[in-house]
Amino acid sequence: MSIPMLHRRRLFQLMAGAAVAPGLGALAPSGQAQAIGRILAMSDLHSAYERTGQLLAALEAEIEGSDAPHLIAIDGDIFEHGNVVSVRSGGVIDWAFLGELPKLAPTVVNLGNHDNDLTPDLHEVVARMRSLGVLVVSNIIDARTGQAYAEAAVTVPLGQRSLRIIGAGTDSLNTYPKASRDWLSIPEPGAWAQANLARLLDDADLMLVMSHAGVAGDRDILPLLPDGALMIGGHNHLLFQHEQGRSAYAHTGSWSNAYTTATLYADGRITVGSTAVNLDAAPSPRIADLIAATLATTLTDEEKAVIGVSPRALTLGETGRAVAAAMARAAGAEAGFIGHTTLGTGLPAGPVTRYAFDAVVRFDGKLMVAEVSPERLAGFMARANQDRPMPLAERSGDFVYGAASDVAGKPTVRLVTTDWCALNQAEYFGATDLVFREVPDARVKAAAAAGLLGGAA
Incomplete structure (x- = not known):
């Protein structure tokens, strides 16, 4: 078979690790084996400008601090249509960030469902990425012409070895920008992998599969991985690692809150660990001035206005449960649930502007209530809050953050x-049989703001 080969680029030695954050975890101690390469992976960045500069600085430090050759891998969703600065500026910060990465190390992007948020035609997005020196992979097809938006597989040098990279997207068409949906033909991930993965990985040396299909789709791909492959997942805004023989599978977090470092060893082993990106860290001077100037000139006074003060920073999971509890109070309910990707990032400490709050609660909407038995509620709670450590087999991909009060003795x-x-x-x-009705005069953002900040959004 013929797989496109990226011409060998100079691998800069520029980098220096941040400490692995407590609780983020790592797989497989390295022992004394020789490291033959490192992959710095991230996903679902979503124009998180409060950390874009800090993320770039962390990647610079990682590469400067190691003699190993590097690859930077972004598993989709760089852009965010819900960020007013991103939309008004045409993603100038995102594009500048992307442009700096190939100066550090070869860089690959697997297309996600938000990468055409600002530019609906993926051909234009891919062309601009390539003009910056970024490699693009995807299995998404242009439904108008049958032409692939990018190669599904490429081979790149990694030091003295070669790395085969595969890209696959989510087939959840309703999560792509509406204007582009008729232009997209996206195969079901498991069926596509069953038909193509073995062929695309034939004769590969080192292997990296980048999937933006989410956990549910990835679960059908994982059994098809050759032993010793690395698989990076995205779309669900999760952060975890999973071992499968000598293979490793990781979701890398979201909103530039963390990145994952995968180290490949000469004996075939892979170590995988996640590093938090500190909000208070110094941003990279490469883009710090651009970020500050873009925010200053793009945001309105209303968006810069402080709507409340947060006594402490909350993790994304803590934020989700706090919003769920606030929704329950607003609706007079015993339990509240909010979808994991309705939220962007965790609530920061201190004064919170409207712009910052909109990065915490991305989407507004109606509050809907239903009545269930306590036993059924217990089942929903067991399925909720998948930010916790849990077996891969129990992860559902899409999930809710949930909070419930004591319902002992209540029939419904x-x-x-x-x-x-x-x-x-x-x-x-x-479930498919829940009967919901709307809560009058109640909205998601207003309930969340009241619960988190004691105000209204």
């Missing part, structure tokens, strides 16, 4: 969720 209980989760209850609750 009321739960509240968003209209999006009510409409897609099979994905979020594993």
Whole structure:
């Protein structure tokens, strides 16, 4: 078979590790084997400008601090249509960030469902990425012409070895920008992998599979991986690592809150660990001035206005559960649930502007209530809050953050969720028979702001 080969680029030695954050975890101690390469992986960045500069600085430090050859891998969703600065500026910060990466190390992007948020035609997106020296992989096809938006597989040098990279997207068409959906033909991930993965990985040396299909799709791909392959997942905004023989599978977090370092060893082993990106760290001077100037000139006074003060920073999971509890209070319900990707990042400490709050709660919507038995609520709670350590087999991909009060002795209980989760209850609750009704005069962002900040958004 013929797989495109990227011409060998100079691998700069520029980098220096940040400490692995407590609780983020790592797989497989390295022992004394020789490291033959490192992959710095991230996903679902979503124009998180509060950390874009810090993320670039962390990558610079990683590469400067190691003699191993590097590859930077972004597993989709660089852009965010819900970020007013991103939209108004045409993603100038995102494009500048992308442009700096190939100066550090060879860089590859696997297309996600938000990478055409600002430019609907993926051909234009791919062309601009390539003009910056970024390699692009994807299995998404232009439904108008049958032409691939990018190669599904490429081979790149990694030091003295070669690395085969495979790219696959999510087939959840309703998560792509509406203007582009008729132009996209996206295969079901498991069926596509069954038909193509062995052929695309034939005769590969080192192997990297980048999937933006989410955990549910990835679960069908994992059994097809050759032993010793690395698989990076995205789309679900999760952070975890999983071992499968000598292979490693990791989701790398979201919103530039963390990145994953995978170290490949000469004996075939892979170590995988995640590093947090500190909000208070110094941003890279390469883009720091651009970020500050773009925010200053693009945001309105209303968006810069402080809407409340947070006594402490919350993790994304803590934020999700706090919002779920606030929704329950607003609806007079015993339990609240909010979809994992309705939220962007965790609530920061200190004064919170409207712009910052909109990065925490990305989407507004209606509050919807339904009545269930306490036993059924317990089942929903067991399925919720998948930011915790849990077996891969129990992960559902799409999930809800949930909070519930004591319902002992009650024959029925009321739960509240968003209209999006009510409409897609099979994905979020594993149910199809819940009967929802709208809560009058109640909205997601207003309930969240009241619960998190004591104000209204």
